[in-house]
Amino acid sequence: ASSWAAVRVCMGRPQPRGRRSATERLPVHKPAPPPASEPLRQRFLRYLCSRFYDIESLVDWSAKLHFKNLRRKNAFQGQERWFRAERHGTFNSDFLQFRDVPVEAIDLAGSVVNYHGLDNLVKLTALKSLDLSRCPNVDEWALSRLHVFAETLEELSLAGCPQVTERGLACLQQLENLRRLDLSHLPAVPCQGLLRILVEEMLPGCEVVGLDSGAQTSQEEEVPA
C-alpha cells in the first residue's frame, strides 16, 4: 500500500519538458507556522479536553489537515511560489504555464514516499532542494538512490525520518554539491556526536544541522522546513 500511495503523491508532480540554465535563486522556504498558542485558547482547550473525550482527536485531526495542505508542493525555477495539490488532489491550472521550467525544489515532508516513489523524481535534473523530513519509509535503499541528483542538489532535509541510520548517511557522499543537510531528530542513529564529525568530514562544503550529542535534550527545537 505504501508504494501505491507514494506513486500517487508523486504522480501529481509535473515533469519539466525542457531545461533552462539553473541560475535563478532558490524558492524561499516558509516554515510551518507553529500552531497558535494563545494562553486563553490553550486553557480553554485543556478545559474541554478534561471534560470531553473527542476534543483531543479533533485537535489532532485539524492539525493533520493543516499539515496535509502545507505539504505536497513543489516549486519551479525562478519562482517563489510553491505549487501544491488542492483539496481534492487536483492542481491549479496555472502551473501549466511552467511546462518548460525545471522543477527546483520538492517538499515531500511527512509523505509516504519510498524507494519506488523516488522513481518519479529521477528525471528532475535541476532539483536543488529536497525535503524528505518525517518520511517514515525513507531508508538506506531510498537514500542510496539520491545519487541521481548528485550534480545539482544543494539542500536536503532528512529530519525526523525514523528509518534513517548511520549506514544510509554514508552514501550521501555522492551528493557533491550539498550545502545544507538537516539531520535533526533521527532516532535510529547511534553516537550522534561522533557521526556529526564523520558526516562533516565526509561533506566538507556542507552545513550539517542537527546530530548534536545534546540533541536528545533540545526536543523543543522546531524542525526547519
Added chain:
Amino acid sequence: MGWSVAYWLKCLETRKGALQVAVIEKDPTYSKASTVLSVGGIRQQFSLPENVQMSLYSAFFLRTINEHLGVVNEPPIDIQFNPLGYLFLASEDGAAILEENVHVQRDQGAKVSLLSPTQLKKKYPWLNTDGVAVASYGLENEGWFDPWALLHAFKRKAISMGVYSCHGEVTSFTTSSTELLTPERELTLSRINYVHVQMPNSLENQPVECSLVVNAAGCWSGKLAEMAGVGIGSPNTQDEIKLPVEPRKRYVYVWHCPDGPGLACPTVIDTTGTYFRREGIGGNYLGGLSPTEEEEPDIQDLKVDHSFFQEKIWPKLAHRVPVFESLKVRSAWAGYYDYNTFDQNAVLGSHPLVENMFFITGFSGHGLQHSPAAGRAMAELILEGKFKTICMEKFSFNRFITGEPALERNII
C-alpha cells in the same frame, strides 16, 4: 543456499503441501559455514550478464525482504544493509576490460559510474591513485549486509512454510542404475533413491527416501557428488568428470585505523586484488586478499596465518591508502570458499548421468549475494523444468563436459 532453495520450492509450489522438503544440515551452529564467515558484500560489477542479473534480483529481494521472508508474529527482518558501492580500481592493462565490463553491467540495468584518477582523487582524497588508470563505482544496489540475518530469515521462513529441518550428515546414497545403449557406447544412468543420514552423536543411520537431491553443500559439495557416483567412472568417458568444486581457505583481517578513510569508505578492490571496507563507525576496517595458486593455505582447519597480512596485504594497502601505514590489526578469521577450479562460477542444474541430483554450488565467493536469485532459479528448474526469471543455462554441469568455461573477466 540450501535454505534459499527450500524457501523458493515452497514458495513456488503449485499446490499447498505438494512438496516435502527436508534440509539436511551438518552443523546447525554454522561454525564453519561459508555464509556466516563471509564479509556479506553485494555488487553488480560482474562481467557475465547472468551474474549481473542475479545480483540485481538479489538486491531487489533484499530491499523487499520483509515482503518475502517476513513471518507473522515475528519481528521484521533487518539485514543491516550498508549502501556503499564497490570501487574497482584498474591499472593501465586492465582499463579496457573494466570499461567493457561496465558496458555489460549498464546494459543489464546496473547503475555503475566510471571515474578518472582526478575524479577519484577529488572524491576520495585518502586514496593514492598511482598506477590507477580508471575506476568504476557501483552507485545503486551495492553494499554489504549481515549474512547471519539473511540466513536466519531464510531458515525461519522456510520452516514456517513446512520445510523439515534435519540435523545430520549425509554419509551415502542408494542409487539404482539403468544401462543405455548409444551408437558409440554404453551409458549408465543412475538415480538416487535414498539418502543415508547419520545422526549426530549416535550410530543411527536413517535412510531418507527422496525423489530428488539438491546438492547445496558449498565447499563440500564435490565430496558429496562423489558419494553419488559423480566422477568415479572409467577414464576418458563422461563418467570421470568430477564436480570441480573444492574448499579454499580465505582470510579476513580486521584492523583499527582512527585516521582512516572515514565514513564514506566503500569496498575498494585494488589493482592487486586486495580489498577492504569500513566496518562500523569506530574506525575499524576489514579486508583481505586471495592468495595465488602456489601459496594456497592448508584447508584442514580455519587457523589464520597472520604473516600473510604482514607480508602480502599490508604493503599493498599502505601503498593504496597511505594512512593505513599506521594500522593495528584487531582480529582476523578464516572461511571457506566453494571454489570452482574450472571457471570460478556457479554450477546450477542437474547432472547429466545422475538424473536426480541438482547442483547449486561453486559460487567461489559470491554465493551469499546470489543466494536469493540462485535459489529461485533452482526451484524453477525443479518445478517447471526450465529457468524462467533468469536464464542460467550457461552455468549447467554440461560445460565441464564440453569444456566451455563461463569465465569472469577479472580486471587485475
